Amino acid sequence: MKNIFLITRREYLTQVKKKSFVILTLLAPIMMIGFGALIAFMFKANESSNTFNVIDKSGIFVNELKSDKAIKYVFVSKENERALTSTLKEMTGIDGLLIIPELKNNNFDELENNAQLLINKKIGFDTKTNLVADLSRIIKKEKIKTLGISENQIKDLDKNFSLKTTNVVDEKGADDSLSFGVKSGLSMVLMYAVFMFIIIYGVRVMRSVLEEKNNRVVEIIISSVKPFELMMGKILGVTLVALTQFSIWITMSVIGALFLNTGFGAMQSQIPGGEESAEMIQKFDFKQTATEVSHILLDMNFPLIIFVFIVFFLLGYIFYSSMYAAIGSAVDNETETQQFTLFAIIPLMLGMYGSFTIMNNPEGPLGFWLSIVPFTSPVAMIARIPFGVPVWQIALSIILLLLSTLLMVYIAAKIYRVGILKYGNKASAKELWKWIRS
DSSP, X not given: OHHHHHHHHHHHHHHHTSHHHHXXXXXXXXXXXXXXXXXXXXXXXXXXXXXXEEEESSSSSTTTOOOXXXXXXXXXXXXXXXXXXXXXXXXXXXOEEEEEOOOOTTOHHHHHHHOEEEESSOOOHHHHHHXXXXXXXXXXXXXXXXXXXXXXXXXXXXOOOOOOOBOSSSSSOBOOHHHHHHHHHHHHHHHHHHHHHHHHHHHHHHHHHHHHHHTTHHHHHTTTSOHHHXXXXXXXXXXXXXXXXXXXXXXXXXXXXXHHHHHHHHHHXXXXXXXXXXXXXXXXXXXXXXXXXXXXXXXXXXXXXXXXXXXXXXXXXXXXXXXXXXXXXXXXXXXXXXXXXXXXXXXXXXXXXXXXXXXXXXXXXXXXXXXXXXXXXXXXXHHHGGGOOOHHHHHHHHHHHHHHHHHHHHHHHHHHHHHTTOXXXXXXXXXXXXXXXX
16 A cells, blocks of 8 residues: 555656646636637627618518618618619629518418529528528418417417426425426536546556556566556546646636626626627526526435445546556557557447436436446446436445456456566457456
């Protein structure tokens, strides 16, 4: 244990003292926010504003077709149709001509078939979609009038049935759509965090092993410590590095959220479209929704969720990091790692993407088996836990994962012990099996 502690300490201090670690740890959240802002700016910069002349021979669109920031409608007399059609190619201030025919005998199908849009430039998909939506809305209103039905009656007919759901097994009882949405969101966040943690830092363990092997430093280290101690020290050291990085990011996120919450009101007027955003915020009762969400979160069994998250988080990481360490010791360069890393990535991806089905049926057979099988349980069980999992299933999954982790560490140590001193030979599956049996 003393040697493992010394190696863990060395691996941790070596990683956190690197300038790249400090820079990436501090700049990564800022870079992510900046990247998101850049994407939003790119979408905003590419927005188009189109102006269309409209000839309305039916007379039903004149007062109903309203202009907005994206589309401006300019109504013109039908006597100008021929002149506008012939000069449309040369016109620069107008992007197109919308010609709506006469409405005969309330035949809306004929009106739709004979309506046409002439354009002198390429228009975006969103522009055409919005234009069609505006026309469809007005046609719908006219059809309602011809049927002698009021808009309120239509709205009443379109109203969804509100069904209150009560789970008689769950002590909390409530099981509405908001509760399901909150649980699904929490499930996705926890599952994705574990998935990314294992992939990113498992690969870091593999590269660290491969680097020391190529530098021949391991030949000196191995004379003082056992291969198993060296491998476990590396795994635990990288684990502490990851936890340090996550702690810093969480702290920065909390501080940033508090800052944005305090300064949002002052910055509102400076943000493009800030007044419109404020109006939308006023219409939506954020306070009530936030209160309901907080009640749902508080009603959940958080001690159990935290316990399951930590246990599967650590066991899953050690399980796959041992696999990555074995891969790093069995090859001579990163190119050769590709054929072996699939054995680690594919089960994790199956667990993650298979867990999406848990949202539709948390107690289904697929969710059960994904959360029991050790290769997928580190992500699948964490995805299931917000919805509630029987204690016996959690206990069974932990026992199987713990035994599998010990077995994987044992197998990885066997491969590591031989592979760390092997050079020049490309390890095959047959040779790896020989190392395990030796």
